[in-house]
Amino acid sequence: MLNLTWLIPVFPFLSFVLIVLFTNPNKKLSSGIAIGSVAVSWVLSWGVFFQSIAGHIGMGEEAFRLHVPWLPTGTEWFPMGVNVDPLSAIMLFMVPFVCLMIFIYSVGYMHGDPRYSRFFAYISLFACGMLGLVVADNLLMLFIFWEIMGLCSYLLIGFWFEKPSAMKAGLKAFLTTRVGDAFMLAGMLLLYSQTGELTFAHIFAPETLEKLAHTQVNLGFLGSLPWASLLAMLIFGGAVGKSAQFPLHVWLPDAMEGPTPVSALIHAATMVSAGVYLVARCFPLFTAVEAGPQLGLVAFIGAFTALFASTIAVAQDDIKRVLAYSTISQLGYMIAALGIGAYVAAVFHLITHAFFKALLFLGSGSVIHGSGTQDMMEMGGLRKHMPITFATFLVGTFALAGVPPFAGFWSKDEILADAFHQFTELGAASWPFFVWLFLTLAAFLTAFYMGRQIFLTFYGESRRPHAHAHESPKSMTYPLIVLAVFAALLGFAGVPEEFPVLGHLLGNPFHHFVGHGFPATPLNGLVMLISVAMALGGLFVAWLVYGRNPLKEGQPDPLIQALGPVYTVLRRKYYFDELYQATFIRLALWLSEVCFAFDNKWVVDPLVNLAGKAGVALSNLGGWFDRTFVDGAVNGVAAVVGWMGGALRQTQTGRVQNYLLAAALAVFVLLVISVVV
């Protein structure tokens, strides 16, 4: 089965090609091909996953590798291949399964869309990108699949391109992530220039890392730092863009303009976690230097983003935007976890988050489908009309808020426990303390905004006149149920071993599989209690504000009065869009105008015009010579021939008598000549 790993991304790609080239007019066949292809990939992936669990697949040298020569580089060949280690195996467990659920869900959600087939083609290509990224065995392939996903993200956010806002959101996502990708590309090229390798097994070999950690690079006035730190920070730039971390987070909320299955698949469950996956994949590089700035940067950005995004989520009214900010916040958790070295916790949270966030997004899609609006202020009372959606959404909410025993509780708690453990060792002034503090506050806010969402959406009475909400079709509710089962139970794969009863019973298989070689964090009852208190406290406050007295139609959000101007700041997302508009975008526009002027007014166009005018003058001269002499000669010959022809033509009267006269005269002349001579 492991030998077939390379086929996993191939099937969705074939499906993309087939749909685009052949079956575009046939909607049913197109969606069938897409779902079939991802189902095959899913079966293969789970085969690989279970074989990895059973076999002796480890990190680094112990990973399963298969590669073929790809690009000639001097005397060597740059290889292309697949790499299966516990990290990719666990991703293979999650990605195709979530993809499959979302593909099935899309059949119901996209029903009746004029570009139905094209949608399935795009998401197939996306699945190819994500699966290829997961199994890629070198950074270049990873980057290629990374960009394929970026393209799909652009195409799918702007899928309803009739809406100008969707078109702009697609562009914004593409350009914003491109900023991060530029850093990543630079990091990749520098890494290649330093090591001559991009294959993971080689660049993460201990001796290579040793070398990178001990050679210094001089950055001018910024001082010098080890290559490993610089490369790690550059590669982290790519992750910041893709995983929508501060300060490149602005694209993800706008990406919600795309169809909801896309939001769930790309902008919640899989693609945005590619950034986290990249950092996890390059984790040896990040930890190569013991006390470098790179881990601090990662931890700070992650923790800050987690808190920052969750505060914004509190003040959003669009059901999908709340979830979008929640996604940014949760990605911040994972990044922060990686920054403090909690590798296993980060990967664990990545997996559980993918399931419950896909569930929440699909649930919100179902709500939108059923109620016909995205504004939570117009919803209310949907509990009665959409029981399945409500139940599954509630499971997702508990998982995200971190209510035990749902999946999010275990993974989030592991991150918090890791942070807490480190700060108790390093002292309260260290950055793990701030990570822990930020993440705990974010946990509280997460529970609050999710509670707010539940109460606004499903409780009380409908705040919209003539709302006829209805439950969604089975193709949409069944994936919800399946994902809800995972969101509820997946956490048990990573219960700490010291946990009473359960830990002993289950034995933390996740840590043993993924975290082989990483010490398990000791269980900390205090941290667990605090995080449960935060989760329940957040939900309780949400109940106090929204659940006790459900909002009536037309009643404003009680937060507006409670928070005052703070609410406005949160509502406007800390004015980041405006800030970027005023700085980067205006600068870019000004630069473009200067370039435009340079091109069109000052230098390039005048030069071109001058060359053009000189060319015209030369051509005129040539034309005059041509007309006068060459044409004159040709016309002269023609005129002489014509004149002669005209003259001779006079003899051809067509009258036989004239010819006879000529013949007779000729005879007479000859006669005279013969007589005379």
Add this chain to the structure above:
Amino acid sequence: MVPLSWYLIVAAALFCIGLYGVLARRNAIGILMAVELMLNAVNINLLAFWRYLTPAHMTGQVFALVVLAVAAAEAAVGLALIVAIYRTRDTVNVEEVDLMKL
């Protein structure tokens, strides 16, 4: 006896009259008649040369008879052509029969 040259002069005169007729007449029938004159001038020559130079042989007479037959045939074909032209173009004036020139 009349000398041979007289016959030849008559024949040459007759030929020239015929030639003039062919060149100058506009009426196709006149041209045909002029051609007959030229043929007859030839006949006079043939008979005159036979009588004065080789009276023992019959060749001149026979040749003249052949010429008469050919002339008759030629007159028949020519007249037929002229009738055909008259039917299609309503004229026998050769200057108006200019289809070849177009």
